[in-house]
Amino acid sequence: MKSDEVAFFSLHKQHEIKQLEICWTGTLMNQRQRECKRKMKGKRSKSLSPEPSSSRDAKIPKLSCNSQINDDICNTKTHILDFSDDILLNIMRFLTPQDLLALSLCCFRLFHVCRDRTLWRIVDFRSKPMRIVELKKYLKYFQPQTTSIAINGNFKNHHQVEGNLEELKSDFLLQISKNCKNIKELLVEDYSIVSKDVKITFFPATLEKLSLRGTQVYHLIKNKSYFFEMDRRMPNLTTLIVSDCQWLTGHSLLVISKMPKLKELRLDSCRNLGDCVAYASLATRFGFKTLEILDLRRTGFGDSEIRAFSSTKTLTHLYLENSLKNAEPTDRVEYQRDLFPGPTYEDHILAQYALHGNQHMGCNDLSHCRISDTSICSLGSYICDRRVLNDTAREVILIEEEVRVFNNPNLKILVVKNYPLVTNKSLVHLAANANSLEYLDMTGCAVTKNGVETFKSQKPNVMLISSFDET
Incomplete structure (x- = not known):
């Protein structure tokens, strides 16, 4: 050369x-x-x-740090x-x-x-709504190592001529089950589902978390829940989210309660879910053996249903809230401040609030605010009424020995918001009987400032949120 x-x-x-x-x-x-x-x-x-x-071809060799760089290369x-x-x-x-x-x-x-x-282990499409036809283009990327898939089909804010919610297809779900052998989470939010075409058994059997938030299910069978045989199809399911599902009714609680490993159940904003004492009693008596987190905000549940759930020994988080119809989600905090500026009358038991103008709490009357001290006092432990065993002897009455029943012994988080029938009586009961309590929110309830201060002095380790807190 x-x-x-x-x-x-x-x-x-x-x-x-x-x-x-x-x-x-x-x-x-x-x-x-x-x-x-x-x-x-x-x-x-x-x-x-x-x-x-x-x-x-793509590897770059290790270079010496002592070499000089020419100006033209820079x-x-x-x-x-x-x-x-x-x-x-x-x-x-x-x-x-x-x-x-x-x-x-x-x-x-x-x-x-x-x-x-x-x-492609964790795949989240929720940054924008997706048509099923578009999602099928990604099926070739789904692999056995894919563990989580999240999709959103709400086209309400995207100026679509057709329906606001995209329809979920059975072949798409079956293909996910075929490609993703180890999938653990599937979040299907704001989709329409035709129950006769997309059954619950079409969802992957390996799921541990399933979300149907905001979905609409059509052509439901009256005498059969949409979740029928879900406990057999998904034996490892630990989290079920059916928030804002207006198609959900009380009899579905029986099927859901059969899930052997269910730990978290989100039912918030299911407004048609209420007046189901029989279903709630059977479900809590024979099912929900591992339930820890229960979200019942903005539902029609009342004292009877909450008392049924008080027998769930494993419960650690309970969320209860009455909706404020006049308040939008963005200004709800400001609305609560205006709604509860301070009591106009207050004693040791009850506080009365004056509402401004035509504002109301949840509805025109208190008929829908069905949660009161009765259900709150059923949480935690309580002493049973003692029966008289023998009163035949003169001036001697033999009564039953004091028996304490422990309900929800592990309850740590309790939220009870915007219920005017919940008073200081609930605070007194929780202070004496909720030994594991760590967080308590009673914003918008009829508790008094004196009752709040007394509770804080008795339970200094519990964080108590109320309408009297400084904002």
């Missing part, structure tokens, strides 16, 4: 090395970054991509493809599934990197 050719070849190699050094100057300066790189290399060896993402711009696949994966972790699909269409290399299984 001639000397001029050798010089040209050496200059060309030096130029290439200098250009690559720009990309790695900041990444090879300390031991911590090198350790992170080795860890990422071990994770990438398990990739499900058709070819190893860190291929030899002005060279770095392209995204100059980075290794490991760095690209760190960047792609912050992208939505929609962005990953668009990026995969750019070139063959990005296509394979975007299909890496580490990017």
Whole structure:
């Protein structure tokens, strides 16, 4: 080889090395970054991509830190493809599934990197509503290592001519069950479901968390719950969220209570759920053996149903709230401040509030505010009424020995908001009998300031929130 050719070849190699050094100057300066790189290399060896993402062509050789950088090389711009696949994966972790699909269409290399299984373990499409037809394009990316999928079908705020809610299809659910053998979470929010076409048994059997928040289910069978046989189909389910589902009725409680491992049940904003004493009594007597978190806010439950749930020994969180119809979610806090500025009359038992104008709490009367001291005093332990065993002897009455019943011994969080029939009597009972209580919210209830201060002095370790707190 001639000397001029050798010089040209050496200059060309030096130029290439200098250009690559720009990309790695900041990444090879300390031991911590090198350790992170080795860890990422071990994770990438398990990739499900058709070819190893860190291929030899994509690898960048280790450079010497003592080499000098020419001025003309410093002005060279770095392209995204100059980075290794490991760095690209760190960047792609912050992208939505929609962005990953668009990026995969750019070139063959990005296509394979975007299909890496580490990017498709937890998939959340809820940044914008998705049609089922569009979601089917992502089925090829779902893998056995995919553990969580979340979708949203509410097109109400996106100016769609057709229905506000997208219809869920059975073939899409069945394909998810086929591709994702180990899926644990499925969040299907704001979709319409035709019960005769999409049955509960079509959902993956491996689920541990299922959310049907805001869904609408049509063509329900009157004598059969939509959740029929769910306890057999999903034996490992621990969390069920059916918030804001107006199709849900009381008889579904019987089926839900059969779930052997259910720990969290969200029923908030199910306004048609109420007047179901018989179903609630049977469900709590024979089911709900592992239930810990129960959300009943903005439902029609009353004292009778709450007393039925008081027999659930494992309950730790209970949320009760009467809705404020005049208040929007964004200004509810300001509305409560105006609604409860301070009592106009107060004694040791009851506080009366003057409402401004035509404002009301929940409804025009108190008929729907069905939770009172009766249900709150059933929580925690209480002493049973003692029976008279023998009163035949003169001036001697033999009565039954005092028996204490422990209901909800593990109750830690209790929220009771906007119930005007809940008074200081509940505070006195909870202070004496709720030994595990850590947080109590009684905003909007008819408790007095004196009662709140007394409770705080008796239970200094319990955080009590009330309408008397300074804002």
